[in-house]
Structures are given as structure tokens and as C-alpha cells.
Amino acid sequence: MTKIVIDPITRIEGHLRIDVEVDGGKVEKAWASSTMWRGIERILVGRDPREAWFFTQRFCGVCTTVHAFASVRAVEDALDLEIPVNAQYIRNLTMIAHALHDHVVHFYQLSALDWVDVTQVLKADPAKASSIAESLSDWPGNSKKEMQATKEKVKALVDSGQLGPFAHGYWGHPAMKLPPEVNLIAVTHYLQALEYQRYANQVVGMLGGKTPHIQNVAVGGVQNAINLDSEAALNLDRLYQIKSLLDKVVPFVQNVYVPDVCAVAAMYPDWFGYGAGVTNYLSVPDLPLDGKNTQFDLPGGYIPNGDLAKYVPIKGQKDPFWVKGVAEDSAHSWYKGSGPLHPWKGETDPDYTDFQPDGKYSWVKAPRFNGEPAQVGPLANVLCGVAAGNPLMVKWTTAALNNISTIAKIKATPAHLHSTLGRHGARAVRAAVLSELAYKHWQLLVDNVTKGDKTIFNAPKFPSGEIEGVGFHEAPRGTLSHWVVIDNGAIKNYQAVVPTTWNASPRDIKGQPGPYEAALLKNPIADTEHPLEVLRTIHSFDPCMACAVHMFDPSGNSIVKVKVL
Amino acid sequence: MPGERRAASGEQGDEQSRPPLTARRSPLRAAVYGIGNILLGDDGVGPAVAHFLEDNYFFPPNVAVEDLGTPSLALPSYLSGFDVLIFIDAVAGGDAPGSIRTFTRDEIVAVAPGIRISPHEPSINDALIVLDFAGDAPRDVVLVGVIPKSLEGGVALSAEVDEAVAEAAEVVLTELAVRGVHVDPRCSPCGRRAAAV
Numbered sequence: 001m002t003k004i005v006i007d008p009i010t011r012i013e014g015h016l017r018i019d020v021e022v023d024g025g026k027v028e029k030a031w032a033s034s035t036m037w038r039g040i041e042r043i044l045v046g047r048d049p050r051e052a053w054f055f056t057q058r059f060c061g062v063c064t065t066v067h068a069f070a071s072v073r074a075v076e077d078a079l080d081l082e083i084p085v086n087a088q089y090i091r092n093l094t095m096i097a098h099a100l101h102d103h104v105v106h107f108y109q110l111s112a113l114d115w116v117d118v119t120q121v122l123k124a125d126p127a128k129a130s131s132i133a134e135s136l137s138d139w140p141g142n143s144k145k146e147m148q149a150t151k152e153k154v155k156a157l158v159d160s161g162q163l164g165p166f167a168h169g170y171w172g173h174p175a176m177k178l179p180p181e182v183n184l185i186a187v188t189h190y191l192q193a194l195e196y197q198r199y200a201n202q203v204v205g206m207l208g209g210k211t212p213h214i215q216n217v218a219v220g221g222v223q224n225a226i227n228l229d230s231e232a233a234l235n236l237d238r239l240y241q242i243k244s245l246l247d248k249v250v251p252f253v254q255n256v257y258v259p260d261v262c263a264v265a266a267m268y269p270d271w272f273g274y275g276a277g278v279t280n281y282l283s284v285p286d287l288p289l290d291g292k293n294t295q296f297d298l299p300g301g302y303i304p305n306g307d308l309a310k311y312v313p314i315k316g317q318k319d320p321f322w323v324k325g326v327a328e329d330s331a332h333s334w335y336k337g338s339g340p341l342h343p344w345k346g347e348t349d350p351d352y353t354d355f356q357p358d359g360k361y362s363w364v365k366a367p368r369f370n371g372e373p374a375q376v377g378p379l380a381n382v383l384c385g386v387a388a389g390n391p392l393m394v395k396w397t398t399a400a401l402n403n404i405s406t407i408a409k410i411k412a413t414p415a416h417l418h419s420t421l422g423r424h425g426a427r428a429v430r431a432a433v434l435s436e437l438a439y440k441h442w443q444l445l446v447d448n449v450t451k452g453d454k455t456i457f458n459a460p461k462f463p464s465g466e467i468e469g470v471g472f473h474e475a476p477r478g479t480l481s482h483w484v485v486i487d488n489g490a491i492k493n494y495q496a497v498v499p500t501t502w503n504a505s506p507r508d509i510k511g512q513p514g515p516y517e518a519a520l521l522k523n524p525i526a527d528t529e530h531p532l533e534v535l536r537t538i539h540s541f542d543p544c545m546a547c548a549v550h551m552f553d554p555s556g557n558s559i560v561k562v563k564v565l
Numbered sequence: 566m567p568g569e570r571r572a573a574s575g576e577q578g579d580e581q582s583r584p585p586l587t588a589r590r591s592p593l594r595a596a597v598y599g600i601g602n603i604l605l606g607d608d609g610v611g612p613a614v615a616h617f618l619e620d621n622y623f624f625p626p627n628v629a630v631e632d633l634g635t636p637s638l639a640l641p642s643y644l645s646g647f648d649v650l651i652f653i654d655a656v657a658g659g660d661a662p663g664s665i666r667t668f669t670r671d672e673i674v675a676v677a678p679g680i681r682i683s684p685h686e687p688s689i690n691d692a693l694i695v696l697d698f699a700g701d702a703p704r705d706v707v708l709v710g711v712i713p714k715s716l717e718g719g720v721a722l723s724a725e726v727d728e729a730v731a732e733a734a735e736v737v738l739t740e741l742a743v744r745g746v747h748v749d750p751r752c753s754p755c756g757r758r759a760a761a762v
Contacts, residue, residue, distance in 0.1 A: 043604060043720055055720070058604045062637055101639070109638055109695070157698060165695040191699050194641055201642045213634050 001028070002528045006535075016504065016543055018516070019357070020534060022525045027534070030513070030520035032504045033355065033362040042348060044494040049075040049486050050219045050460065052494065056482065057213055059496065062544055064212040065098045065204065066475035067482070067496065073293075074482040075219045075460070077317050078469025082291040084455040087221035089445035090207055090234075092287045092297075093242070094214065095473070096438045097203035100249055102476040103378070103431040104200065104257055107424065108193035111539040114532065115264050116186040117176040118166045121154040124180035133185045136263060137255040141192050142185070150188040170532045175524075178267055186264065189256050196252040199245045206242055207234075221457035226449050239446055246442065250435040253428075261428040262400055265421045266407035275420030275537040277519030278373045279306030281380035282502070284314055284322070284481070286474035287437060289444075293317060297437055299388035300381065300474055302369060306418050311387035317470055326481065326497060328365040331509035338509055340368060343483035344468050346495040366508040367497050375515040376478030376502040377541060379417060379426035385433070386414060396432040400425055420519070423540040462489035475499055477542050503541045516541060592627040595649040595746060597737055599632045600689065607662070607713030607726045611653040614709075614733045621734070622748040628741070640692035649705045651740050652689055653733055656710030663712065663725035665733055667740075670706035705744070709736050 006018045021029040044052050053071035057064045069091055076083060126147035133142035157164050163171070170176070178186070201211055207224065208214025216223045227233035265271070281303040285296035293316055301313040302325070314322045327340035336349040353360045368374070385393025397414065404412040404425070417426060465488065472481045478499035485493040505514030516538060523533045599615030601608040612632035619630050633643060644650060656666060673690050674697070689708065696702030711733055714723035722730070738748065 043718060055604065058602060058634060060635070062635075062639060064634065101642075105638055109641075153698060153700070164698045165691065166698075167694075194645075194695065194699050194701070197639075198642045198645065201639065210631065212636050212639065213632070 004525075004528055004531050004534070006531065016538075017355075018520070018534060018538060019355075020520055020525075020531070022528055025524055025526070027520045027523045027525060030517045031357060031361060032364075032506065032514060032516040034364040034504060041494045041496055044491050047491050048489070049078075049462070049484060049491055052484070052491060053217050053219070056496065059498075060544060062102070063475055063477065063480075063498075065094055065208065065214050066473055066480055068214060068217045069095060070471045070473045070475075070480050070482040070496070071484075072217050072219045073317065073471025073473065074469045074484045075471070075486070076469070077471055078467040078484060078486055079219075079460050079462070081220055081458060081460055083221045083458055084453075085289075085291050086226060086445065086448055086453060087456050088288050088291060089441050089448065090216070090222045090224055090456070092441045093438065093445065094204055094207045094216075095287070096434045096441065097200050097207070097246075097249075099434050099476045100253060100431055100438070101197050101200035101204065103427050104193050104197045104253065106476070106542045107257060107261065107427065108190045108197075110542070111424070111536075112186055112190060112260075112264070113166065113169050114536045114539055115176070115268060116178060116183050116190075117171055117173070118154060118163065118169060118183065118187060119158065119171045120176070120178070120180045120183040121151055121187055122158060122180075124151060124184035126151055126184065129181035129184040129188075132181055133188075136259040139251070139255040139259075141188070141256070146188055147184055150191060151184060153191070154187060170530045170535075173530055173532050174526045175532050178264070182263060182267065186260060189260055192252070192256065196249055196256075199248045203242050203245050203249075206238060206245075218457055220460045221455075224456060226454040226456060228449065234449075236446075236450075239442070239449075243439075243442055246435075246438050250438065253431045253435040258396075258400060258428045258432050259403065261424050262403040263407055265425055266404045268421060269408050269410055271421045271536070272412075272416040272419045274523050274533075275423070275519045275540060276306075276418040277517075277521070278375045278513075278515040279418050280304050280369065280372050280374045281306075281383050282369050282374035282376050282479050283381040283384045284472040284474050284479050285316070286472075287441065297440070298381065298433075298474060299385055299390050299393075300479075301384045301388065302374070303380070303383055303387060304372070306415075308383060308387040308414070311384060313384075313388060317472055322472070323470060325370045326367060327371075328367045328495075328497065328501075329508045330365050332360055332506040333362050333365045334360050335365065339365075340371075340509065343470075343481070343495040343497055344485055344493065346483070346493065348495075362504075362506040364501050364504050364506060366505040366514060367502050368508055371510075373505060373508065373512050373514055373518070374502055376499045377423060377427075378430040378476075378478070379423045380478060381474055382426040382429050382433075383414070383417065392433045392436055393429070396429045397426075399432075400429050420523075420537045420540045423542075427542070462486065464488050466492065477544055478502065498544075500541075500544050504543060516543075592625070593648040593744065593746070594627050594629075594646065595651065595741065595744070596629040596631070596643070596647045597624075597651045597741070598643065598653070600635065600652055600654040602635050603632075604718060604720060606715045606717050606719050606721070607711075607723055608655050608716050609720070610655050610711045610713065610722060610726050610730065610733070613722060613727075613730050614653040614711075614737065617730050617734045618737060620751070622738070622750055624748055625746070628746055628748075637688070640689065641695050644692055644696055644703060645701050647703045649741075649744055650703045650707070651737055652706070652708045653737065654689065654708060654710060655713040655716075656708070658710070658712050660712045661725070662714030662723060663729040665729060665736055666710045666712070667736065668708040668710060670704070673706060673708055707740050709733050709740070 056067040130144040205211040283300040285300040287297035329340035331338040599611035601611035603609035
């Protein structure tokens with residue numbers, strides 16, 4: 001038995017530590033631990049609920065907008081405050097643009113390199129790569145010239161003796177299996193993704209006033225003044241600038257990101273057999289179509305044990321199935337007590353004990369849905385969408401599975417999605433669905449403002465006494481919820497149950513492991529010194545340990561250490 | 566915009582210390598980015614310096630001043646298209662809290678990227694290395710680093726680091742001035758703090 005610890009060692013203590021026990025070349029036990037104290041919700045106690053979003057979007061530098069939206073929704077929910085539909089559409093468009101940016105960045109910049117061997121690019125034939133890529137989609141950036149240019153860039157990098165952005169990869173690892181040409185296609189698209197992600201981010205910036213950390217949110221609506229005759233306000237000129245940015249991003253998502261994920265997945269068919277883990281799936285409905293949050297474009301709900309026939313929809317933020325279902329347990333987390341406690345009653349009192357595999361071992365609490373661990377993220381979102389019969393989710397899921405079936409010469413079904421690769425596939429499907437909905441919500445906004453509706457804000461009024469609210473959002477990494485208790489107009493308690501808390505959850509009071517821990521079990525480990533397979537499964541969740549300290553360390557100590565014990 | 570455009574045309578190649586910007590006829594495009602998390606004590610010093618600059622000076626349109634927070638993996642999105650990048654960030658080091666150290670581009674890029682677990686880990690160096698590979702990276706990069714005292718949760722800077730904010734802003738202005746970018750102060754009552762420079 002070999003024990004491997006992957007621990008990002010930084011001078012302020014890292015974010016995510018993974019411990020696995022490997023026996024007979026497979027993971028037999030796993031622990032996910034957040035090594036950083038997450039108590040920043042306490043900063044909000046006593047503050048004005050109208051400014052909470054301004055602080056919450058600083059929880060995390062990657063998922064900024066999502067914490068702003070969840071926060072204002074929580075306060076609006078507590079007040080039963082309806083918001084104007086213009087505000088809803090502007091928020092929706094911002095959320096979609098943010099998600100498109102985030103999903104593209106995640107795949108190309110963070111996780112594609114778990115599957116793509118950059119050094120193999122040197123063996124690739126650019127003409128052959130071009131013809132393969134052109135057989136997969138009609139994207140104009142697949143020419144032989146583009147492929148040749150990428151190959152030369154990689155050659156220059158390798159000749160320089162440094163692998164630049166790829167220096168941290170596990171090159172030549174026995175688990176890398178793509179043909180050289182597919183590696184070349186992927187690196188070409190990695191470079192193009194740098195450009196296209198920027199366009200998505202520009203949409204966020206145009207609507208949000210600035211990015212990251214948007215400025216246009218308010219409890220009661222948005223702060224984007226709408227005036228078709230003013231240069232300084234949201235006018236048709238700006239709306240058409242947004243559309244022209246979408247016209248760049250949407251084809252990239254549909255003709256590059258989706259086919260790339262399908263092609264890579266089809267060439268690693270074994271990985272449809274690893275990484276399922278917890279197959280209870282939770283997602284929440286989003287992209288509301290009315291000011292009261294009763295109709296949504298994206299369905300959400302709960303699927304127990306991977307059985308889509310048992311899907312239970314969540315109807316809205318006030319649905320008791322949702323509100324009463326969530327609790328956090330700290331039996332194995334470094335907090336006092338063990339719970340489980342509902343987030344409105346949540347406590348954040350630290351009780352650090354050092355890493356105890358059978359005791360407390362993480363700063364992350366264990367959120368549970370009706371007592372069960374649940375996986376959140378694009379896979380949960382897509383499976384709920386398919387279970388609900390959402391036409392866009394069904395269309396893109398079917399297209400992706402057909403695509404994989406053709407390349408891999410297997411019969412890919414929704415059952416294959418309960419896996420490490422399924423999470424990547426579902427993220428691409430979700431991005432494609434959102435790329436279509438981007439146009440829909442853009443049109444809804446344009447139609448409504450050209451009709452003469454310029455309303456963007458309904459002023460909140462805080463009653464005396466205590467009120468409670470929950471704001472949810474199906475963020476790029478999954479179900480996010482902010483839970484607020486307001487007393488006489490000031491915040492009394494605030495808890496954010498973030499997607500990574502669900503997925504990186506430690507064991508609970510019943511000993512049930514969280515989704516990361518369960519997904520790692522039985523993963524093959526070819527080389528214990530280079531546990532690439534662990535990274536594949538963990539990266540497929542798109543981990544994001546909120547509230548990271550971001551600091552430059554000139555001594556270069558901010559590296560991940562792999563220890564084999 | 567009351568701030569007069571006084572940026573150098575980039576064709577003035579007289580200063581030896583400045584990287585060549587000879588191909589550009591338009592004013593050089595500069596970005597001043599404060600990096601860090603304002604909820605984690607002195608990690609918020611970068612954003613604090615960016616706000617101090619915005620509150621106390623008029624910047625010409627070719628100079629962007631932003632509190633970027635902690636963009637990590639999204640950072641490359643903000644770096645393309647500039648001739649000069651000046652970052653302000655908390656930096657680890659043994660000096661006294663509030664001390665300021667500047668780093669050149671080579672010093673930043675020399676820090677090798679590690680294995681990534683989450684999108685938070687890539688930093689300024691990773692972003693520059695990625696853009697170097699893409700052939701799209703700004704050549705002239707400065708990091709104005711401030712040594713923190715405390716990174717515990719909280720929205721206030723320590724007294725030592727708070728005192729360094731105006732000084733770090735002055736370092737940024739000097740770096741801009743060396744490159745021919747001059748800015749006008751706002752009247753002091755308009756600023757969030759009294760201008761100490």
C-alpha cells in the first residue's frame with residue numbers, strides 16, 4: 001500500500017489537499033481536505049444587507065459575479081422583493097457570459113493538459129491535423145497554416161529548454177494516449193481560447209461596468225441605466241456591441257470547445273468507467289424569466305443514485321424541498337460541534353485539530369441534501385435538464401453522445417456520463433446550451449427596452465424584526481446558495497454554501513465520503529510519483545477553493561508538492 | 566476628462582532603460598493593476614493602492630487603473646494589448662511589513678509554475694508565461710510589491726501596510742513618469758484620503 005499526498009504548499013497554507021491510499025495500482029481510500037480557514041462570512045455580520053454583494057463577490061477571484069448575484073437574490077428573497085424583468089435579463093446575460101468564459105478557461109487552461117501531451121506535438125503532421133480538425137467541425141481556425149504555426153511555437157519552446165506554461169505537466173506519462181495530431185489540434189485551440197475567452201469577458205465588463213468584480217448589481221435590480229438616446233447609458237449601440245461579441249464567442253463554444261471535448265473523451269474511453277463517485281445530483285433552476293423567479297430557462301432539481309426517472313424538480317428559491325433539504329455537518333471539519341445545522345442556523349467557530357484521517361481533517365464543512373452527499377456542477381445541471389426534458393439540454397447531450405459514439409466506435413449513452421469524462425462532456429454541453437440562451441436573453445432584453453420599458457430597480461424596504469432569505473444560483477461550478485438572516489435591517493447571520501463545498505466535502509457524521517473522495521476510488525494509478533489520474537478526476541470537478549489568498553512569492557514556494565509516503 | 570493627454574508617443578527611444586516601443590505611433594497603452602483579496606487583511610493592499618491612485622489622480626485615457634482583485638486563471642484576459650503593465654500586489658519576503666520591493670519582468674517570470682489544482686493558483690508569472698507562448702505578452706512589466714503583516718480575514722489593512730499605500734502609489738507614478746506618462750492630482754478634498762504625495 002502506498003500513500004500519496006498532493007498538497008499545494010504555499011506560505012499561507014494551501015487550499016486543497018488530496019490524500020489517497022493506492023493498493024494494487026488503484027486508489028482504495030481518499031480524503032479531500034481544504035487546508036485554509038474559510039471564515040470570511042463573519043465579516044458580513046452587522047453590515048447593511050444592501051452592500052453584502054459587494055463583499056461576497058470578493059470571496060473568490062474566479063467566481064466573482066456568482067457571489068454578487070446569489071447575495072442580492074438572498075436579500076430579495078428575504079424581502080419578497082420582485083425585480084424588474086430588465087434587471088433579470090441583464091443579470092442573466094451577465095451570468096451566461098461569465099459562465100461561457102469560465103467553462104472555456106477551465107477546459108483549455110486548467111484541465112485539457114491532463115489529457116494532452118504537449119511534447120507529442122513535435123511529432124504531428126500539420127496537414128493531417130488540419131484534415132482531422134476539419135472533419136470534426138467547420139471552424140475556420142483549423143487550417144494547415146494554423147497547425148503549422150502552433151507546431152513552430154511549441155518547437156521554439158522545447159528548444160529553449162523550458163516548457164513555459166506547460167512546465168507543470170506530466171509529459172510522456174504512460175496514461176497519455178492521444179495521437180500527435182490530436183495533441184496539435186488541442187494546443188492550437190488552447191491558443192485560440194486565450195483570444196475567445198476575452199470576448200466573453202468583455203460582455204461581462206460591458207454589462208457589469210468592470211470585470212472582475214462587477215459594479216452593476218443592486219438589491220432590487222441592477223444599476224445599468226437604460227436610455228436608448230444616451231451615450232452614457234445602456235443603449236442599442238451597446239447592446240449590438242454585446243451581440244457582436246457573442247457572435248465571436250458562440251461559434252467558438254459550439255464548433256471548437258464541444259468537438260474538442262468529444263474527441264478527447266472518445267480517445268480515452270476507459271475514463272467513462274472511472275470517477276462516478278457520488279451519483280446523487282443537485283442543481284437549482286436558473287435564468288429566471290419573470291421578476292418573481294417563478295419561471296426559469298434552465299431546470300434544476302435532485303436525482304438520487306443516478307436514476308433520472310427519480311428526478312424531483314426544484315421549483316424556486318422558496319420550494320420547501322430545497323429550503324428544508326440543505327444542512328451542513330462538521331463531524332469531520334475543523335469547527336466546533338458536529339451538526340448537521342441548517343445554513344440559517346449555521347455556525348462558523350473554528351476547532352483546528354491537525355489532519356486526522358478518522359477525525360477532523362478539513363476546513364470544508366459537509367453539506368448534505370436530505371442527509372445525503374450530492375454532486376453539483378455542470379453534470380448535475382445537464383442530467384437534471386435531460387431528466388426534465390429540457391429541449392436544449394436534450395439536443396446538445398444527444399449531439400455530444402453521438403459525436404463520441406462515432407469517434408470511439410462505442411454506443412455512448414447518458415449512463416456513460418457518470419464519470420470523470422462525463423463531467424467534462426457535460427460542461428461542454430452546458431456551455432453550448434448557454435451559448436444559445438445568450439441570444440435568447442439578449443433578444444428578450446432588446447425587445448423589452450425597445451417597447452419602452454426602462455425600469456431597472458425596485459427599492460428595498462427593510463422591516464423591523466427578523467427575516468430570512470436564500471439566494472441560489474447555478475454557477476459554473478454548480479449549485480451556489482447564500483443564506484442570510486436579517487435583524488432590524490442588519491445582517492445577523494450569513495452562510496455561503498458554495499459548489500466546491502458540496503464536491504470537496506469531507507466525510508459526514510454517518511461516515512459517507514464527499515464527491516471528490518468517492519470519485520477517486522478505484523482510479524488506476526500508473527505511477528505513484530506522478531499521480532496524473534488523481535488530477536484528472538479532481539480537475540473534472542473544476543475545483544475552486546473560495547477565498548484564496550493571491551500573493552506573489554519571489555522564492556517560488558507556491559508549488560504543489562506530491563509526497564509519496 | 567480634465568486630465569491632459571501627456572503620454573509619450575513611444576517613439577522617444579532616448580531612455581536607455583526603457584524597452585523599445587518603436588513600432589507604435591499611438592500613445593503607449595499602460596495598465597496599473599492592483600491584485601489581491603480585500604477580505605484577507607493586507608492581501609488587499611494591491612486594490613487599496615489602485616483605489617488610492619484613482620481617487621487622487623486623473624489618468625489619461627491610454628492608462629487603465631483597475632482593482633483586479635484575484636483574477637488568477639482569468640488574468641491573461643486582462644493583459645493583452647498593453648505596452649506597459651504595472652502590478653501592485655502583496656509579496657512574501659522577510660522585510661518589515663509595509664516595505665516595498667519592485668520586481669522586473671524577468672524576476673517575475675523566473676518563478677516556475679507548479680502543478681495546478683484549482684484555477685486560483687496561476688498567478689502573474691503564469692499569466693505572463695502563457696502569453697509569452699501565445700506571442701501576445703506585454704514586454705514591459707513591473708511588480709510593485711508590498712510586504713504584508715497579516716493575511717487573516719478582515720477588511721482592514723494593518724497600520725504598517727496602510728501607511729505604505731501612498732508610498733507604493735508614488736512608486737507607481739514614478740514608474741509611469743519614467744515611461745513618459747504624467748498624471749495630474751485631483752484637488753485633495755475629492756480624494757478618499759488626503760493625498761500624501
